[in-house]
Structure formats: structure tokens, C-alpha cells
Amino acid sequence: MFRYCFSKSAILSLAALLLMCLTPNSARANSVKSPAAVPNIEKRCIADLASRLNVPVDEIVCDQSTKVTWPNTALGLEQPDKMYAMMMTPGWKFILETHNVKYLYTASDDFFRYGGPLNLWSGSALYVEPSQNDPNLNGDLIQISLMGTHPRTIMKGVTDFYPQSNGGVIATRRTSRSGFDLLYLAPGKKNKPVVISGGFAFGDAAVNEKGTEWIAFHKNTLSFNWNIIRGKVGPASKDDQAIEIPDGAKPAGAAWTQKGFYVRYILYGVAKTYHLTEQNKLESVYEFDSPIPPEGGFMLNKSESVGVGNEVNDGKTNTVVSRVWFTGDVQTKVIIPNFKYLRSTPIGYGDLLISGLRNDHYAAYVVNFNDGEHHSVIEGVNSTIKYWNVPPHGAKF
Numbered sequence: 001m002f003r004y005c006f007s008k009s010a011i012l013s014l015a016a017l018l019l020m021c022l023t024p025n026s027a028r029a030n031s032v033k034s035p036a037a038v039p040n041i042e043k044r045c046i047a048d049l050a051s052r053l054n055v056p057v058d059e060i061v062c063d064q065s066t067k068v069t070w071p072n073t074a075l076g077l078e079q080p081d082k083m084y085a086m087m088m089t090p091g092w093k094f095i096l097e098t099h100n101v102k103y104l105y106t107a108s109d110d111f112f113r114y115g116g117p118l119n120l121w122s123g124s125a126l127y128v129e130p131s132q133n134d135p136n137l138n139g140d141l142i143q144i145s146l147m148g149t150h151p152r153t154i155m156k157g158v159t160d161f162y163p164q165s166n167g168g169v170i171a172t173r174r175t176s177r178s179g180f181d182l183l184y185l186a187p188g189k190k191n192k193p194v195v196i197s198g199g200f201a202f203g204d205a206a207v208n209e210k211g212t213e214w215i216a217f218h219k220n221t222l223s224f225n226w227n228i229i230r231g232k233v234g235p236a237s238k239d240d241q242a243i244e245i246p247d248g249a250k251p252a253g254a255a256w257t258q259k260g261f262y263v264r265y266i267l268y269g270v271a272k273t274y275h276l277t278e279q280n281k282l283e284s285v286y287e288f289d290s291p292i293p294p295e296g297g298f299m300l301n302k303s304e305s306v307g308v309g310n311e312v313n314d315g316k317t318n319t320v321v322s323r324v325w326f327t328g329d330v331q332t333k334v335i336i337p338n339f340k341y342l343r344s345t346p347i348g349y350g351d352l353l354i355s356g357l358r359n360d361h362y363a364a365y366v367v368n369f370n371d372g373e374h375h376s377v378i379e380g381v382n383s384t385i386k387y388w389n390v391p392p393h394g395a396k397f
Contacts, residue, residue, distance in 0.1 A: 039065075045094050045105040045112050052114070053371055055098055063102060064095035075106040076395075077113045080151040080378075093397070099371075101349070104397050115397065116366070116375065119349050120146040123260065125364060126169070128158050128312040128383035136174040139383070145392035146353065146366050148377050152393050154190050155183075162205045163388040169193075170205040170214065184233055187390075191215050196233055197240060200224075203251030206261060207233065214274065215261050217251035218242075226251060228263060229290070243280045264292045271295075291322035293346055302326070306369050307355065308344045319356060323369045331366060332372050338367055345387040353377070355385040 042062055052058045055099060070076055070089040078084065091108035095118060104115030114272050115121075127147060129141040134157060141155040161179065162169040167187035173179045175198070181201050183193035196214060201282030203226060209238035211233055218229045225247045231240035247264055254265035261276040262285065265341070273290035274282040276296075297307035300323075307322045319341040323332040341356040350370035356363060367374040378385065 018161065019021040033199055039092065039109070041092060041107045041109060041112055042094055045107060048094060048112070048114065049096055049098070049103055049105075049173065053098065054374060059099040060096055061084055064093070066093045067091075068093050068106075070106070070108070073108070074149075075108060075113045075192075076397075077115060077147065077149045078108055079149050114375075115172065115350065116147045117351070117368075118364065120347075120351065121395055121397050122391055123347055123387060123389045124150075124384050125353060125377055126154075126161055126388050127362070127364075127378070127381050127385045128161065129153075130382050131156070138174055141169070141171060143388065143390070143392060145379060145395055146347075146377055147375070150294065150392040150395045155185055155193055156191060158183075160202075160383075160385070161194065162254070163386050164207050166207065166209045166211060167390050169388070170207060170216070172202050182216060184211070184214065194233065197229065197231060204252040204254040204263075206256045208256050208261070209258075213245070215254060215263070217254065217263070217265075225249070226265070228276070230261075230276075239315060241280060242391050243276065243282070246283070252295075255291045257291045262291050264290070268393055294345075295343060297344075298346070304331075305306075306352075308341055310341050319354065319365075321354070321367045321369055321374075332366050332369050334369070334372050334374050336367070339363065340366070342384065343386075347389075353385070353387040 011154045036247040040239055044061050046057055049060055052217045068091055070091055072084040072086050073089055073097045074084040089108050094105040102118040102119050106115055124143050127142055129142050132140040138157040138159050140153045141158040141161055142151055143149045143154050151290040157173050158171045159174045161169055161171055170187045173183055173184045175181055180202055181195050182197040184191040184196050199218050200220050207214040207218035213232055215228055217226050219226050226249060227245055229240045246267055249267045252266045255262045262273060263276060264271060264273045273285040273292055275285050277283060277322060296303060296309055299305050303326045305324050309320055310317050311320055312375055316338050317340045319336040319339045321334040322330050324330055325371050339356050341354055341357050344352045347353055350368045352367050354365045354367055358379060359379045362384055363379040364377040366377060367375055
């Protein structure tokens with residue numbers, strides 16, 4: 001009996017030893033990573049991030065290292081209008097971290113691509129690409145990542161658009177030389193908008209979280225002033241409610257929060273935000289509490305502000321983004337050359353999406369007012385570019 005037990009133990013030990021020998025090195029490397037196992041491409045990514053952020057290499061750590069086989073040489077970061085070799089490419093996905101911020105890199109064994117701060121992949125940008133076949137000069141509404149990758153069309157026949165906090169989109173569609181439809185694309189939908197109103201012109205618009213009620217700036221004819229209309233999501237109705245605003249007021253924003261609808265308009269050069277009550281009354285809102293960020297900058301707190309503006313140097317317009325202390329001391333200053341800022345949107349973690357003009361075409365940048373890191377999102381398009389708090393399609397980082 002003793003000999004039998006000994007032989008069985010020996011056999012089990014031998015089997016365990018053989019299993020260890022046959023286990024792929026990559027599987028063991030994922031659980032215990034020695035310095036010798038660190039691929040050279042990871043070190044190159046760390047050096048690149050250190051250079052971008054102007055921080056020492058030893059302040060950057062690799063939080064995650066994953067072996068990946070990419071479907072082509074884009075390494076998971078396909079940009080519009082670029083060609084890539086369609087070949088299976090073994091490589092890596094790295095998540096690097098410094099100063100409590102995580103950054104994405106994708107790589108093969110020989111080259112890498114910068115994927116930006118990981119938090120940027122929770123949102124995307126929208127713009128309209130003209131369609132040559134549309135008789136009313138409408139275009140395709142394109143979604144793109146904030147790193148300028150993963151483009152896709154989410155709606156056709158669009159003139160202008162207003163991304164919504166619930167993940168939907170309100171858009172306008174020109175139906176004739178003197179008329180537009182107002183459309184609502186519900187969250188998660190593609191190319192299936194609902195027509196919710198019609199009129200001579202529409203401005204900024206908003207929908208509630210449930211997607212059941214909306215408001216929009218509106219006017220009936222060229223000679224009339226703007227007003228605000230309010231209605232239920234569904235087929236266009238004649239029962240929409242109209243709310244008057246002062247003559248000469250121009251739309252400057254619309255939003256919905258848990259407290260209800262808010263609108264912002266400019267009158268005599270001064271922008272002001274109002275809360276639209278259930279009784280369709282406009283209540284003035286203290287600007288620091290406005291859910292619609294003003295253009296040109298905003299207050300971070302009582303001591304600091306962020307400024308976005310344009311300055312002319314040698315006949316060229318440059319955009320300047322600054323984080324300024326109440327004493328006037330500038331903590332961060334970013335200059336985007338040959339770029340005219342038009343609008344900016346805070347998107348969290350100190351990042352701004354800044355849309356403007358370069359060489360008579362629209363372009364957009366993401367700028368971080370904390371560390372100064374900035375990069376181009378897209379250039380050379382024919383419509384303004386706006387932030388949308390929906391992840392880009394097909395990007396699972």
C-alpha cells in the first residue's frame with residue numbers, strides 16, 4: 001500500500017512538472033513580469049509620453065500590458081482617409097499612468113501609436129460632411145473619436161446638429177429654400193430620426209433625459225424674431241408651446257438638467273442664462289450656476305479661471321488657452337498657431353474640445369488646461385465640430 005501511494009505521488013509531481021514546462025511563456029509572463037520581459041516597444045512608448053508631458057521617465061508606470069493581434073497596421077486607431085496594410089499585426093496595448101492620469105498606446109513589435117488620455121475614449125465628436133447628391137445641401141452626420149479615429153455616419157440629411165446629454169442628437173434638415181425639419185435621434189439609434197417639428201429656422205435645442213420632451217429656439221419667417229418652442233417627442237404637432245424672448249435676442253445655447261430646461265441668449269452683446277419653468281417662465285440664473293458654459297472661458301473656482309481667446313501675431317490668428325490665478329499669474333498657457341477659436345466645450349479632467357477655423361475650413365483640438373497637453377482631432381471639414389458624450393463606435397479601450 002505504501003509503495004502504491006508513493007508511486008501515485010511521484011506520477012502527480014511529474015505531471016505537474018511537465019505541465020509547467022509545456023505552459024506558454026506568454027501566459028506566465030502575464031502573471032509575473034520581470035524587467036527582462038519588458039518589451040523594448042513599451043520603453044519607447046514611455047519615453048514618448050515623457051516627452052509629450054515633459055515629465056521624467058521614472059514618473060511613468062505601465063499599468064497594463066496586453067498582447068494583441070491587430071487586424072491591420074492602424075493598430076486599432078484607424079483615421080479617416082488613410083490607407084493601412086490589411087495584414088494581421090501582432091503587438092500590444094499599453095495603459096501608461098503618470099500623476100493619476102492613464103494614457104493609451106497601441107503598438108506592434110516595431111512601432112507604436114499614441115491613443116491619448118484614456119478618459120477621452122468615453123466621448124466623441126460630431127460634424128457634418130456635405131453630400132453631393134442632396135438637392136437641399138444637407139450632409140451626413142459623422143461621429144469620430146477625440147483622437148481622430150473610428151469615423152462612422154450616424155444620420156443622413158443633416159444641416160446642423162445639437163448633441164444631447166442623454167446620448168441622443170437633435171438635428172435640423174433643410175426641406176426647401178425656406179423650411180427645415182427638426183429631428184430627434186434617440187440614444188443608440190442610427191439613421192432613424194423622428195421629425196418633431198418644422199419651421200423657417202431653428203437654433204440651439206435640448207431634450208430631456210427620457211427623450212420625451214424638447215425645447216428649441218425657433219422663428220417662423222425671416223422678418224420675425226427668435227422665440228422658444230416646447231413640445232413632446234413624436235410626430236410634429238401644432239400644439240407646441242411658444243415662449244417669447246426679447247426682440248433682438250440671439251440663441252446661444254440650450255440644455256437640460258435634473259432641474260429642467262435652460263436656455264442662453266445674447267441681447268445687446270451680453271449673454272444671459274435662464275431656467276425655463278414648467279409654467280414656461282424664464283427665471284434668471286447666476287452665471288456660476290449655469291449648466292451652459294459661456295464661450296471664451298469660465299471660472300474653475302473663486303481663485304482660478306480658464307480663458308480661451310484669439311490673438312493676432314504677424315497677421316496670423318492664434319488661439320490661446322490659459323489657466324489663470326486670481327492674481328493674474330498664468331499657470332498653464334497653450335498656443336495653437338494659425339487657428340481661430342470659435343467655440344469650446346469642457347469635457348472633464350481638465351480637457352476642452354476647441355473648434356475653430358484654419359485656412360477657411362473647420363478644425364478641432366483637445367486641450368488640457370492642467371498640463372498643457374493638446375492634440376488635433378480633425379482638420380479640413382466643412383462644419384463646426386461639437387462634443388458628444390457617447391463613446392466612439394468600435395473602440396473598446
